[in-house]
Structure formats: C-alpha cells, structure tokens
Amino acid sequence: MIAQRRNVPRGLSLLVALSMVFFAVTASAQNAAQFIKVGNNAYNSGKYAEAVAAYISAIQTEPLTATKAYLNVARAYNQLGQYAESAQYYAWFGELSPDSSDLQKANAELKRVKKKIKAGDPTNILTPTQESAIKSLEAAMKSGPFLDSHGGGAYGAYDIILKTGYATPKLAAMKVALAAGLQKEALALVKPELGQPTASLDTDGWALIRERMAKVKELDPAGVDANATEGVEALAEGWTEYAKGNYADAKKLFEHAISLKPQLLAAQWGRALTMIYDFNVELDEMLAFIDEVEALYKADGSLIETHFVVLRAIALQNAGKKREAAKLLNALSSAP
Structure with missing residues (x-):
C-alpha cells in the first residue's frame, strides 16, 4: 500500500511530535532501541511524520551508535517527499555503517532519492532556528556558564537544539564537550x-x-x-x-x-x-x-x-x- 505523502511537521508541530514520541517511551527505558521500536510501529502504520520524530529521538540519544535510526528516518523522509532530508540521512548511514549488510540496498535507495531532488531545491536541511541555536551553543560553551539557575547557559542552548529536531552525528561531539564543560564548571565552583x-x-x-x-x-x-x-x-x-x-x-x-x-x-x-x-x-x-x-x-x-x-x-x-x-x-x- 502506498501511503499519501505529506510534509513532516515543522516548528511547533515538530516539537509536539517529538514530545509525544518521547513520552511514549517510559522514563526508565529512554534509549535508542526503544525509540526505534516506536518509530518502526509508526512507520508500519503509515504514520511517517511520527516515525521521523521517533527516529530523530533515537539519534539524539545515541548519535553514533543508533545507525539503524539513520537508515529508517531516511526512508520515512522519502515517504514524506522530503528528499533532501532523506538523502542526507542515507549519506550519514553510509558514513557510520560502512560494513553494514544494509549498505548496498541503502545506496540503491539513495540513488533513487537523489533523482527526485529537483534542480534548485535547497540541499541544506538545517532550519534557521537550528542554525541559530547551534551558534548560541557554540558561544555559550566559549563564554559560559554551562548551566545557570534558570536552566540556561550552554546546556539550555543544547536543550533548544534537541527540541528543534536537530539530529546528526555532530551531536556526539557536542555531548562530550558539554559534559566536560559542566564538570569543569562544577569543580571550579566547589573549590574553596x-x-x-x-x-x-x-x-x-x-x-x-x-x-x-x-x-x-x-x-x-x-x-x-x-x-x-x-x-x-x-x-x-x-x-x-x-x-x-x-x-x-x-x-x-x-x-x-x-x-x-x-x-x-x-x-x-x-x-x-x-x-x-x-x-x-x-x-x-x-x-x-x-x-x-x-x-x-x-x-x-x-x-x-x-x-x-x-x-x-x-x-x-x-x-x-x-x-x-x-x-x-x-x-x-x-x-x-
């Protein structure tokens, strides 16, 4: 059955979709495997926008190891007619899983997706909100604080990035830098x-x-x-x-x-x-x-x-x- 294609929710709608998926996974089991399972159920039911949100959550949780989520979200984006996003996630899957048994099939799917991208279509899949949030995070990690009493600082900027649906392999380095910064900041504050x-x-x-x-x-x-x-x-x-x-x-x-x-x-x-x-x-x-x-x-x-x-x-x-x-x-x- 070929499902009707529709655009993935953007802005506030994407935030709502991500929140729904997040709370669908119990607090004690919020890991990539659980999010992928939720995404697969949504995908198989033809709910591709919900599937995208679930796979995005999986990638945000484990940016380098949830490789199956990259492949699955690429397929979900393809169903939604968002070919630039689909192509990018296929490419990331290939980078992260060069030895995967799914790679040959994924590359064939990627070629078909690329043919659907029209000349002049934007290839940058980052939204202006995501680009702005990333700049805020980079600035906060340079100047501090990493966390203030209002939940702001570098961690606050990172939290905003997640809420925009940003999910790429670069998140792994962000997490490492942010964790190190938070620990260093705490050690400085507890020093007499x-x-x-x-x-x-x-x-x-x-x-x-x-x-x-x-x-x-x-x-x-x-x-x-x-x-x-x-x-x-x-x-x-x-x-x-x-x-x-x-x-x-x-x-x-x-x-x-x-x-x-x-x-x-x-x-x-x-x-x-x-x-x-x-x-x-x-x-x-x-x-x-x-x-x-x-x-x-x-x-x-x-x-x-x-x-x-x-x-x-x-x-x-x-x-x-x-x-x-x-x-x-x-x-x-x-x-x-």
Whole structure:
C-alpha cells in the first residue's frame, strides 16, 4: 500500500511530535532501541511524520551508535517527499555503517532519492532556528556558564537544539564537550574560595551543582572523569544534609566523596566538621584527621590556619578538655 505523502511537521508541530514520541517511551527505558521500536510501529502504520520524530529521538540519544535510526528516518523522509532530508540521512548511514549488510540496498535507495531532488531545491536541511541555536551553543560553551539557575547557559542552548529536531552525528561531539564543560564548571565552583575552608554556596547553589552532575551523566558519562562526577555529586549532597542538621548522613556522603576524589577539599573540611558531632570518634583520631586536612589545604596553597585552630579547639572542648581549648583560642586572639 502506498501511503499519501505529506510534509513532516515543522516548528511547533515538530516539537509536539517529538514530545509525544518521547513520552511514549517510559522514563526508565529512554534509549535508542526503544525509540526505534516506536518509530518502526509508526512507520508500519503509515504514520511517517511520527516515525521521523521517533527516529530523530533515537539519534539524539545515541548519535553514533543508533545507525539503524539513520537508515529508517531516511526512508520515512522519502515517504514524506522530503528528499533532501532523506538523502542526507542515507549519506550519514553510509558514513557510520560502512560494513553494514544494509549498505548496498541503502545506496540503491539513495540513488533513487537523489533523482527526485529537483534542480534548485535547497540541499541544506538545517532550519534557521537550528542554525541559530547551534551558534548560541557554540558561544555559550566559549563564554559560559554551562548551566545557570534558570536552566540556561550552554546546556539550555543544547536543550533548544534537541527540541528543534536537530539530529546528526555532530551531536556526539557536542555531548562530550558539554559534559566536560559542566564538570569543569562544577569543580571550579566547589573549590574553596580564598581564605575560606569551603565553597560559598547556599542550598540552592549546591542543588545546582547536583543538577550539573545529573546532566553530565545524561550527556556522556564515559567521556569525563566518573570519579569526579560521583565525588562532586556526593559532596553537594553532603553539604545539603549538613545544612539540614543531618550530620551522620553528611559525614557518610563526605567520606564517599573523599574516597572517589580526595582532592575535593570541601569534602575533607566537611568530614572534619561532622566528626566533631560524632561522639563515637576518639579525640586522637579526630585531631589526626584535622592535621591531615590542614596539610592538604597547605599543599593546595589554601592554608587557613585560623579555621583549623578553631576546629581543634572545638574538638578539645567536646572531649572535656576546656583548658586546652581555651589556651588555643587565647593564643589565636593574641596573635599579631
């Protein structure tokens, strides 16, 4: 049966189609294979525009490995009479799958599609909206931020690109660069500020750090330092729990962050603070750990002796050694 050809939805209509397909796939299984399955069902039912949207989602999810989606979307575009788009996706399929058993048949289909393209027809399949969004992404990745409190920045531009239906092999490099940028930005933000033992972030600030790490995992976890991602995420969760007064939970999270990324000074400081509230920790163990953390800050060039003196004094006072604690604090107050 030859289905009636119609144009694939553009602009807002394409966004609606993509959204429908996205939510047709359960949140726990949003991968390329699932999107391809949805697309195949739509294609076999003659719903070619819906098939295109599903295959586009598959490519956006796995730009280099969802090769079958490139071939299938090329065929769906052909059914819709959008021959330039069809030809381009056939070409990308050939580039990504040079050894595929489907390649010979795909090349034959491509030749037939090219014959349907009329002289003077536009060959650039990118829409003005997509071109503008790509420029915005490139600019944001150069200047930052990669993610702001409003969901903007480089990630916001990338999200807009996806919503336009942009799906090409170049998305893979975009994902890698964006994930690396988000992680680098987060690591810079959690680094203690000059003269301070930890980062100057409030609860919302730490929540945004966690969101950055979630985006990194979503984009390309294999392309970045996994320990840094998990460590920063645990660090942010630790300070969130600390702000709530959940010191035992915060201590465990700081310890987890340290096990993954010992260089996270804010996690080292957090663990030292939470140890003070853990009365099961012996004084000698606590003071020894404070010495270790102080050495790390000194090695990093961020030594802030005053804070560590106060920390030792609190530990001594909690252990019932009030005179020794007072002696430390008096020496601090009389220092030039």
